[in-house]
Amino acid sequence: MELNQFIFFLLSGLILIFSVLAITSRKILRAAVYLLTVLVATSGLYFMLNYEFMAAVQLTLYAGGIVVLIIFSILLTSHISHKFEQPALANVFAGALTGILGCGVAIWSIIKFPFVATTQPALVVDMKVVGTQLMNTGNYGYALPFEVISVLLLAAMIAAIIIAKKGN
């Protein structure tokens, strides 16, 4: 087995095992740490795809931002030593059935589908290309989504401050 195949299987094994643990762990802080492991392993997959900028965004925003936010809110709203009760059996059954059936159908159609790659020469993705396309208004430009996402982030920030402030 080649080294990159070994690393791929290692990363995907980490992702699958720790995402199962994150949704079945009965201690909430441990579930958050398992989620952190899943996100870091995902950024490893992005490094394998040669998307370094996306992997850095994944590490700083997801693993550094969102997980820290989740851990803060866990510490604010529940006791660390608190253990969940076992979920109801009907819930577990419904969830597992949905997961297994949906997963089976989706994987079956993925295996059946013939993926055809384009024949055009590949773009070398470096930081300059990413920045130019992100700020470009012409062909292959993404300036409009960039502006819209900045307005959305501003709105979300104001909404979060107003919702969470005391004595409204």
Place this chain on the structure above:
Amino acid sequence: MIQDIPIQYFLIVSTTMFFIGVCGFIIRRNLITMLMAIELILNSVNINFLVFNKFLFPHQLQGHFFALIVVAIAAAEASVAIALFINIYRRFTNIEVENISEMKY
């Protein structure tokens, strides 16, 4: 570097992760763990975007920017959701979905 790994392997990993997230959203009864299941779902969709971009359309960067925007939306969603959870905790002193059944102000 990825030539000897077929696209299907990546897609199977992200599909399994997506349905683990859906399963967790159904099973869990705590609001924060449900938010974590949603993060798993969004993350698996990001893997799909980047893999399709890399394997099928490597001459442009559409999937890359879609994934970037999904990350930003996940951050906005998590911040608003956690503000709501803290407000709910002030009012009901817990965040289990069974105990929060009335929306009266």
